[in-house]
Amino acid sequence: MSKVAVVFHSGYGHTLRMAQAVADGAGAELVAIDAEGNLTDAAWETLNAADAIIMGSPTYMGSVSWQFKKFADASSKPWFSQAWKNKIFAGFTNSASMNGDKHSTLHYLFTLAMQQGGIWVGTAQMPSNSKAAQRNDINYVGSFAGAMAQSPSDSSPAEMPQGDLDTAKLFGQRVAEVTAKFRA
Secondary structure, eight states: OOOEEEEEOOSSSHHHHHHHHHHHHHTOEEEEOOTTSOOOHHHHHHHHHOSEEEEEEEOBTTBOOHHHHHHHHHTHHHHHHTTTTTOEEEEEEEESSSSTTHHHHHHHHHHHHHHTTOEEOOOOOOOOOSTTOOTTSTTSSOOSSSEEEEOOTTOOGGGSOHHHHHHHHHHHHHHHHHHHHHHO
16 A cells, blocks of 8 residues: 655645645645644654655745745755655645635645656646536636645635535545556
């Protein structure tokens, strides 16, 4: 069985909620980046032992949070030894605005994965973009590169749209399925 890890930073709890949905879908272990941008030694070992690493960060000012960036910079250690080469990678993000430049965050995560020698997995989910589309439909935000969610700035994590959480869970399932095929 493949080992999947979800490494993420969450500033206000929305990205945590999304990470939990991704992890539920993937049968993955959650690895939280703390408020200072650090991981424990055990968390680094979890990432090193994983067959797939799914990365998540809120989109702040058009990119990942500084805490996630600190983690990314610290990942130069496994980069130097190519410890994560040929692992499966994927990413997700959340922002308050419908667009919110979330794609810039996913591009950052993709670039980090490519620097690590990884293999990227997208959502493979058709967007809900017809006139009949509802906010709680799967992939309402319409991303192929990775899972995206939108949470109004005055909403609590408990108020996240169920469609975004369902999208995240399906995304986690896809990453787990691709990882199993790749590792077979």
